[in-house]
Amino acid sequence: MQFAASGFTMEVVKLELLCKQLHEANDGVQRQEAEKALVEFQSGRGAATLSQCQLLLDRAQSSYSQYLAATTLTKLVSRNPCTLSLQQRIDIRNYVLNYLATRPKLVHYVTQGLVVLFGRITKLGWFDGLDKEKWAFRNVVGDVSQFLQGSVDHCVIGVQLLAQLTAEMNQISESDANKSLTKHRKIASSFRDTQLYDIFQLSCTLLRTALENSKTLNFSDESQHGLMTHLLRLALNCLTFDFIGTSVDESSDDLGTVQIPTAWRPAFLDFSTVQLFFDLYASLPASLSPVTLSCLVQIASVRRTLFSNEERAKFLSQLVNGVRNILQNPQGLSDPSNYHEFCRLLLRLKSNYQLGELVTVEHYPDAIQLIAKFTVESLNMWQFAPNSVHYLLSLWQRMVGSVPYMKATEPHLLETYTPEVVRAYVSSRLESVGVVLREGLDDPLDDVTVIQQQLDQLSTIGRCEYAKTCALLVQLFEQTAQRYQELISTRMNSRSQQHSMEEIAILEGQLTWLVYMIGSAIGGRVSFNTSDDHDAMDGELVCRILQLMNLTDTYLPQGGCERRELATISFFEQFRKIYVGDQVHKTSKFYRRLSEILGLNDESMVLAVFVRKIITNLKYWGHCEQILTRTLTLLSDLSISYNSVRKLVKLEEVQFMLNNHTSEHFPFLGVGVSVQEMRSRTLFYTSLGRLLMVELGEDEEKFTQFMIPITSAFDSVGRLLAQAETPMFQAEEAKKGLIGLARDLRGLAYAFNTKTSYMMLFDWIYPTYTGVLVRGVEIWSHDPQVTTPVLKLFAELVQNRSQRLQFDVSSPNGILLFREASKVICTYVGDCCFCYLCLQVQEFWLKETTFQKIRYIL
Incomplete structure (x- = not known):
């Protein structure tokens, strides 16, 4: 490229100095000034910048200045609109190629910078031509x-x-x-x-x-x-x-198909292409071989329609044989990167091909045996490449999930190997507890998301030979729970208490895993064909969890195991999805086993167990946000089911909650908790509101009775706010009280989605307590901990959910609601602004009748 080289020498020397200062100077101020000057240089657009970049490259005094020139030219050609002519861009591209050809040993980042420049200028000029x-x-x-x-x-x-x-x-x-x-x-x-x-x-x-x-x-x-x-x-x-x-x-989607164009067929019909990458894997060192496996992952994902049936069978056979050879010589899989990519390759084989196609491969029996052995060994080495386990479990999950749809006559052999996989997962996780405790390693139980993902996969795998899965879980659970009960009952009198406490901690961790696994096993019923015998097995598992829960809940006043409680909630979530609801046959062997062992004769008694556990958790675990949130989510899920909620409201435990929702019985409702923990109160009162609505009708007395605790709390906050200008003002107590009440009312307002129930709430809150809310916003207008829940409450109140705001023409309630919402907005910002609440108020106001608008204006 033809650049003018004169007149820029001093500027280029200065740029080289700035580059050196930026990368080598010890003075932070000097580095910042150098960076500022270089950024300004890179923003240039004219021919001067182009010429200076050439001089920086030609002088080659410093790799820093060469890299500056490369990145500056890249920015220059990338600008839109581009100020460079076609000929200038051709000259730059030719110059870069010549520069790289004459200087093959540049510093790697300079070479990379010039390579990026080549790629960018080629792409942007792809449709540019000297002629047609x-x-x-x-x-x-x-x-x-x-x-x-x-x-x-x-x-x-x-x-x-x-x-x-x-x-x-x-x-x-x-x-x-x-x-x-x-x-x-x-x-x-x-x-x-x-x-x-x-x-x-x-x-x-x-x-x-x-x-x-x-x-x-x-x-x-x-x-x-x-x-x-x-x-x-x-x-x-x-x-x-x-x-x-x-x-x-x-x-990228790890289960995606590679949409190879039809024109590429020769490359994949020539099976030497696939064999090339298997051979490369076998020949290259561990620093290079992972990329060959990445290539094989993509090759295994080539769209099925690229081949005819016969061609696809041959292609799959070559892939399976290649995998089999790797498993027969697994030395390279000791490298974590190789191991990870190989696990991805295994999953892609099942993702892209049907089980019926896999079983017809000549060496399928050998391959599935080797894959099972590899999976078992991988699960036992739970500390090695833990992120790769996902692919192995997904492989077996998909294999088992395909069994009902397989039409091939060849045996799939999964009934032989899936029990081994399940046993390896269960035993390895139980063994990991002691290792983690003794060696201070990261505990897998702390990552609830990963646990849930793996157990969802295991739930399907375990259903393949469910009798064996249940027998294993029952055996391990009984051994662990029995030893745990013995240690708990004798802990206070144990002479070697330190040893006892360590063993108890190990047993608690193992029971946590088992509770998770039993919950996942029950949840697997939804995705697999079941029988009455399977339902009876589920009953056996559920009974043991409930018996353990009765034991551990008696010790909650002295403390409990947080992770085991999370596992128990997870179990109840799966239990509810499968065996509590409208579609469950109450005469199944599942309920018969619950009746025989625990005396739970019908669904109402089972629901009572749910609610008792919820009340226990709300009482003792209010300080743990994760347990509290998931417990309330379970309560919310129960309150949504149409048939279940009608049975729930008849329970003494539910009536207790509806009549005693105070901090005395549920500490998380008090002001002694953090503001962060108060977020769960909205979900709690949404659930209570749904339960109350079942039999509320137009019974204002029942509504008033329910609101007594909230009324008392509002009166207390109102008295505190009245002292806001005095030294006696208890600011923190008033602030937390107001935040909690705003969250409580928002939950109720969300649940009251009928006109009758909504008007009961509106008549209760207006005008007695809206003034308290406005006063709170006035005092703490710059504190989002207060303003956010209050504004969200009013946003819910003006939300016309299920047409509950259809007031009569002669009713002033629409005007009153609009006025109170406007007061809150004006108090918060001084003038009305278009926040979410404003939009809701505006939408509601536009729907009001002309008569009501005129009345408001007058």
Whole structure:
């Protein structure tokens, strides 16, 4: 490219100095000033910036200044609209290629900066041409071929150029931010159709040549190692290309199908392509082999429709044989990266192919045996690559889930191996408790999200041979629970109390795992064919959990195990979904076992157990936000079910909650808790409101009776706020009281979705207590802990949920509600602003009749 080189020497020297100061100076102020000056330089648009970048590259005094020039040129060509002419961009691209060809040993980040510049300028100029017959930037392979025919260092650069260009074409870069997605896809599609297949074939050819010479390659040599790294990355970039334009956000779905174009069929019908990557995995060191497995993951995900039935069977057979060979020689899987990618590969085989297709593969019996052995060993090594377990469990989950739909006559052998997988998972998790406690490791039980994900997978796997699963869980649970009961009962008199406490902690952790697992086993009923015998087994498991709960709840006044309580709530959630509700047959063997063992003869008695547990948790675990929230969520789920809620309100335990919702019985309703913990009060009162609504009707006396605790609390807060200007003002108590009441009323307002119940609440709150809320906002107008719950309360009050705000024409309630909501808004901000509450008020006001509006104006 032709740049003017005179007149800029001093400026270039200054830029080089600034680069050195930015990266090497010890003075923070000096670094900041250098950074500011360099940012200003990079924002330049004219020919001067272009010339200075060339001089920085030509002088080559510092790798820092070279990198500055490369990134500045990238910004320059990426600007929209671009100020550079077509010829200038062609000159820059040619200059970059020549610069890289004559300086193959640049510092790696400088090389990368220039490679990115090449990819960006090629992509943005993809549809630019000197004339209709000649495109300016599309001779990609030809331009790069000069590098591939040179030294190892030149080959590395050539492969980098192709890999970066492929990646650039596959993503929306900063330069595309102001361009349409259609333009991006048009460029990517053109590149896919004209260049990508040739580039992929080139990468395979070069990899095949490298494999043939692998015995003479020295992977400890940086250049040779780098060449293989970039070759594999190039192949992977080709295989992960977004062929149909569905993954523009750079996210990836591990269960997705690779939509290889039909034109690529020859590459995959030639089975040497697949074998190439299996051979590369076997030949390359652990620093390189994970990428080969990543390529195989993509190859295994190639869309099924690319092949005929016969071709697909051969292709699958080759993949399964390759997997079998890896499992027969598993040394490389000791590397965590190899292990992780191999687990992904196993899952992709099942995700893309049906179980009926897998069982017809010649070596399927050997393969499934080896996969089962690998899974068992992996589960037993629970500390090694724990994130990879997800893929193995997903594999078995999908295999078992496919059994009812399999039409092939060949045996799937899952009944032989799934019990081994279940046993390995259960036993390894129980054994992990003692190891974690003694060695101070991260406890898997602390990650509830991962546990839930794994147990959801295990629930399906365990249902394959459910009798064996239940027998295992019952045996382990009885042994552990019996020993736990013995230690608990003798703890106070134990001579070696320290040893006893350690063993109790281990047993509590093991029981936590078992409760989680039993809950997941019961939850698995929904996704698998069941029988009366399975229901009886579920009954056996549930009875044991309830017996344990009765034991542990008696010790709650002295303390409890938080993680075990979370597991118990998880169990109750699964229990409710499967055996409590409108669709459950109450004559099943499940309820018969509950009746025989625990005397729970019908669903009402089972619901009473639920509510007693909820009350116990609310009483003793109000300080634990996670337990409190999940307990209240369970209560909310029960209150939503139509048939269950009608049975619930007849229970003494529910009537107790409706008549005693005070801090005396439920400490989390008091002012002694943190403001953060008060968030759960909204959900609590939403549930109580639903329960109250079942038999409320127009019974105002019953409503007044229910509101007595809230009325008393509001009166107390009102008295405190009246003292706001005096030294006697108890600010913290008043503040927490107001926050809690606002959250309570919001829950009730959400539940009261009929006109009758809503008007009871409105008549109660107005005008007696709306003034208290407005006064609270006035005092703490700059404290979001107060204003947010109050504003949310009013937003709910003006929400016309289920048409509950359809007032009579002669009723002033619409005007009154609008006025009180307006007072809160004006008190909060001084003037009305378009927050969420304002929009709700405005919508409500526009629906009012003309008569009411005139009355308000008058």
